[in-house]
Amino acid sequence: MNATLGYGLVLLGLLCAAFGALVGIFTGMTRREGALPWVQRAVYGFSASMILANLVMIGALLKHDYSVKYVAQVGSNSTPTIFTIVSLWSSLEGSILFWGAIMGAYLFAFAFIHRHEHGRYMQLSLGMMCAVATFFAFLIAGPANPWGPTPNPIPTDGPGPNALLQNHVLMIIHPPMLYLGFVGMTVPFGIATGALLRGELGDAWLVPLRKWTLVPWTFLSVGIILGSWWAYAVLGWGGYWAWDPVENASFMPWLAATAFIHSTMVLERKKSLKLWTLALALGAFWLTIVGTFMTRSGVFNSVHSFTQSDIGPTFLVFIAVVMLVSIALLALRGPLLVAETHMESVFSREGSILLNNLVFCALTFTVFLGTTYPLITEALANKRISVGEPYFNIMALPIALLMLFLMGVGPMLPWGEANPKTTLRQLAAPAAGGVLAVVAWKLATLGASSAGEYGSGTVMAVMAFGLAGFVAVITTRELLLPARALMGPGTNFFGAVVRSASRAPRRFGGYVVHMGIVIIMVAIAASSSFKVHASGTLKPGETLQVGAYQVRFDGLSSGTEPHRKWTSANLTIVHPDGKEVAYAGGHGPRMNYYERQTDPVGSPLVHELVWRDVYVSLLAYDAKEGSASFNAWVFPLVGWIWYAIPILVAGSLISLWPRRRQLLGGTAPAPAEAAKA
């Protein structure tokens, strides 16, 4: 029953998407503008059937309807309700189905918000989005069909979702964030290809193009950071980023989208870099598809096993089609997009943005090369190799420092051409800020390094601190200067800041995001190069010294929860000032035994402090002797990577906020987007 209904809805969605794509693109190209309502109806039909299909699946999961193949695969009677709902995206078929619902939501939001827009532009853009939707609906209906019948006899219980999924609450919100980021890139892809098909990028679409990229960009940023937080808080190997293919898969589209958002400023302001900007939009979308392929087809287990996965070959074809269509559109239609101004000087805002774009592309290329190289060698030479983390670090760190530098210099330079003298004068305060940041760090860690409280650090990390201070001063100045100009008698400073922000929300929000990025960069530099590590096997009562902290082992304890059993080490963290914090009764690092998994899943203890984390993971224990082995780290500033999430989100929301003029003017796309974010 559920299976038939769900599959029927998916087929209906496929039909609507295919209809919308054909009608939208065909009538758009032949200038039959009367067909737009039909395209809109197709989009609404697709959205409704996809969202309904997901609700049917959630219903089947909650009712433990094991006659549905996917429920039999991930469901279990003993799984808590919340994890039962989450298991919708715990496995391949379900996550692709969920993907369809998000696609439906985005397409609905876009079609509805811009429902009063006329013209074939809308038809072409919606048509292209429907074409992408058709592919995903086809995937759900065919190769990744979650609705298939369970072979008889129908079981009365199932294995439950992946234990790692059940192990932490972050796993509930991290995947949807990434999906919202990945799927959302379909909208700018649609707008960009629509513009190329029409051979013209209308001024009216410049702001929506940027905003519709900023929405998925924000989700993607949050998703990436939450993913690294999850890896840190759950996996217990003592890190948050390992240049793993799965991580890179989300990082590459983020890089391309970030470059794109920056170049749209040149597009909006100078009406140039049109082709380049659209190429970035297409590239970001293509990388989301490549990323999905990399994470979902199992290609990284072995190149030769991916063809056995149901979706691998289908995805590969889609990747090729998107690439060919993109290149063809850019080559054939690109020359029609004429720049309306030319760059006067590289030494200008637009010059720095172009440079920023090139640096982002360089990093994307670097990561792409390192990620795909093992696949290529395995496919061509049948040799199994992997690219070591050092490659990524050696390549990415200097590029990241260059980005940080440009993040400071760019906002200082005016549009058009900068005056060297003024620029030099303006550099004084930021340069002092940079020096101050390095001095502050040295003072804060004075003597601490030699005492073993922190790692020795690297030159690059210290450079990152200096550049961060430099950027922080410039960004603060850019954030507050307009407010100072607005200050008059009777206005307080805070009111002036709010007023300046509401006058130029894009600019203000952008700098807030920059502040968040500076914090993240500092936190990454500090936590990766100044960390301290210790490991050892302890008997009860013994301690392990890590940095300035002592970890005392107080014995083992174990217990039972509805869906798992655990064994935990009772630990006391002794601070340098003698303060003791005890973690007992399952709050220490532990091993979780899920009912239907043979291997235990560890959970580390993260003793979170404002300026550092003490991180202890339980490697192994010997119940007979009562001893346990630990890995322990002190990570300076690491928490600030995730504490910066609200800053990034706040900045994006401010940027998405419509300007008052736009509100009155009638084309106000943003409130719904902002509410959604």
Place this chain on the structure above:
Amino acid sequence: MKNIVIAAVALVLAAGALGVIAFGKLGENLVYYWSPSQLLAQGDKAIGPTIRLGGVVAAGSIAWNANKTHLDFKVADGMLPTASFVTVSSNEIPPQMFREGIGVVVEGTYDKSGVFRTNRLMVNHSNKYRPPQEGQSQEEWQKSLLEEEPQATK
């Protein structure tokens, strides 16, 4: 026009430099994934580069030092006594699942004396269905999971 040519040349040069550096660094940081027999077949070529050695922990080969900070064991192609093996020396404390017969991947370097030194020890997970038996305590169940028929997964 002249500016565009200069910009294009600069761009090509920069892109070329990036490519050369990237490929160079890539070559320096490749990690080879070999089984014990593949590693032994490499001869001297195996000495030096970072290698991921994958195989199973040979029966009866796990040897700890007195205070359990150092560990020696053998990684073999399979569970047969005749399978080729490589001796591994690790300062890393292995995870709970580590035991004879389990599939492992160790990352490290092979030296002239024929010892593989590792600082990274990963255990292959198996996710076989195994509910606790009636009347079995948690300890007994966990123990049974760990002592379960080892699988030589690769």
